[in-house]
Amino acid sequence: MRDRLLAAEKVKAIEWRDGALYLLDQRDLPFEENWIACTHVAAVAEAIRSGAVRGAPAIGISAAYGIVLAARDREAEGGDWHGALEADFALLGDAGPAVVDLAWALERMRDRLGRLKGHAEPLAVLEAEALAIHESDREANLTMAQLGVDLIRKHQGNAQAILTHCNTGALATGGFGTALGVIRGAYIEGMVERVYADETRPWLQGSRLTAWELAKEGIPVTLNADSAAAHIMKTKGVTWVVVGAERIAANGDVANKIGTYQLAVCAMHHGVRFMVVAPSSAIDLSLANGDDFPIEEQGGEALLDVGGKRLDAAVDVFDPGFDVTPADLIDVIVTEKGIIERPDTAKIAQLMCRKRLH
Structure with missing residues (x-):
């Protein structure tokens, strides 16, 4: 199955080549495919802050590469460049303070920086660490896809309809995708007849990104208004809702894009199974439950824009x-x-004690 998944990889949003970070600008999709070339840390921070790069795993990966760019510039300046890098860590951290993958990636890069003393090629080591973060996310995506497909096969083996929310595909990660990776894998295995993609108000990640990504890969997709989800569960034979997670608390409560909670309520009412797909880095054991999640409010501009008018x-x-x-x-x-x-x-704690899948 792994070979079939690898062969199906057609979309990517992050590239590191020739010492620069290239990001597919997701603000322009689906109308244009424009790439941003980031050669300095400030450009990476702005890409995160502006939404040019989005999705928690993709943001974390981008930040890791941002530290590589910052280290290169700081070393060229001379002096205590290790200490000077703290300002760059802060710049990237402030660009997405609610994104747990961002904090995780920065901490991993900081830890590697702390073990560089006396190394002959410190920049090469930091670059290798960022590349490892990127590759490990891609490998995690493939593992999650296989596990999720096995679950779908176990509970309903025939072709079926699946509903998803927001964007959790290759655009939001370092590779195959989380929730959308499972859906892609299930389609490759002949277990998905159609995907229903919530438009995901108010920023329309479902219509701008998920529908584009699925259509680009030839997967049958129907775009729907968020408010149609319950009706679709009732009338269209949906057997699974498959979503991602921004953060998961120690008790298993899940913070995700607005609208996820109501999908779970509707799924339980209609007997539709509800699957969350996310890397273990999204699990934050410092948060006892969902009441501890910091839920940021947006400015409301997207809601006040009606037909192109304020x-x-x-x-x-x-x-x-x-x-x-x-x-x-x-x-x-x-x-x-x-x-x-x-x-x-108890189950979350047991999972987090594992060093590898078994």
Whole structure:
């Protein structure tokens, strides 16, 4: 199966070549495919802050490469370039403070920096670490895809409909994708007849990115309004909702793109199984439960833009970027370390003690 998954990789959003980071600008999709060349850390931070690169794994990978670019510039300046890099770590961290993969990747790069003392080629070592972070995410994607496909085969082996939310594919990761990677794998194995993609209001990641990515790969996709999801579950034979995660608490509560929670409620009502696919780096054991998630509110501009015109009515806007799905609404969490059915605190802790899949 792995060979079939590798052969199906057609979309990528991150490239490191000739000492520069190239990012597919996701703000321009699906209308144009433009690449941003980042040769300095400030450009990487701006790409993260502006949404040119998005998806927690992709942001973390980009930040790791950003540290490589920063180290190159700091070393050229001379002096205590190790110490000077702290400003660059802060710059990248502030670009996406709610993204756990960003903090994880920066901490890994900081740890590697701390073990560089006396090394003859420190920049080469940092570059190798960033490349390893990128490759490990890609490998994790492939492992999660295989595990998720096995679950779908176990519970419903025939061709079926799957519903997803936001974008969790190659555009959001370092390779095959998380939730969308599972869906792609299931399609390759002949177990998916159609994918229903929520448009994902208000930033339309589903219509701009997921539908584009699936169509580009020849996977049958139907784009739908978020508010049609329950009706689709009732009438279109959906057997699984498969989504990603921004962060997972110690008890299995999941923070993800706004609209995920209501999908889980509707899925339970309609007897549709609910799968969360995310790397173990998204699990934050410092958060006891979903009540501890910092839910950032956006400015509301996307809600006030109606038909290309600004809504002038004197109204308040509530525009959270994420919501929290309680663990008791989740059938299974899939990570590269293994799967957890009916997640709880004990099962999450057991998973995080594993060093490898077994």
